[in-house]
Amino acid sequence: MCFVISAPSGAGKSTIANALRASEPQLQHSVSVTTRQPRPGEKDGVHYHFRTMEQFEYMASSGELLEWATVFGRGYGTPRAPVEAALEAGHDMVFDIDWQGHQQIRAALPDDVVSLFVLPPSLAELERRLHSRASDHIEEIARRMAAARDEISHWHEFDHVVVNKDLDRAIFEARAVLTSGRLKTRRQTGLAEFIATFGA
Ligand SMILES: Nc1ncnc2c1ncn2[C@@H]1O[C@H](COP(=O)(O)OP(=O)(O)OP(=O)(O)O)[C@@H](O)[C@H]1O
């Protein structure tokens, strides 16, 4: 199953995705490719695969990316091979990507996606979080805030919506969505054999 979490930048999707991964290490995460510069402390291959625009465009045009999009003027995308390998091995994956990536993953893997859109409690709180994260310059924060309303306008494309006011509650709700996705009847492998033991 692909658990896709999207949100306007700063609403908390990475924090929520990381909390889910911390509580269950078998939940796999795909390291995205980006053309943006690393932030202090970010490592290539861990936080992102940092690539030039030429490298990114080659990956996109040669089909190496499952999805890709231009976000805040930079390229971001999900490498295809690790996702296909993880799904083939029966693992669930969590993606924290934008709404364009969600549309593309849903189109590519229509039976495998459960999606969640994370809203901030307000635009003022969104801006406060972007400043308090202290990872982007003022101009970059302004660019992200300018895009926030448009990003939020895609909320209805998602299976589930959570308002991230209290972080613990938002993580609890995101985990509930993940659990409910896993419990879908058609996703439970071996269920028919188990039912057969009842003679029903
Ligand atoms: N419920 C919350 N209350 C207060 N602060 C929060 C809450 N959730 C997340 N934060 C903080 O807000 C900041 C932005 O969170 P995060 O980086 O997870 O956002 P994001 O949606 O992944 O952003 P981006 O798309 O830019 O990666 C972080 O500093 C995080 O610790």
Ligand SMILES: Nc1nc2c(ncn2[C@@H]2O[C@H](COP(=O)(O)O)[C@@H](O)[C@H]2O)c(=O)[nH]1
């Ligand atoms: N379509 C995709 N969007 C992605 C991916 N990885 C991240 N993102 C989006 O980029 C913004 C900014 O991320 P940041 O790390 O620079 O703060 C983030 O809000 C996501 O929406 C991806 O692989 N594909």
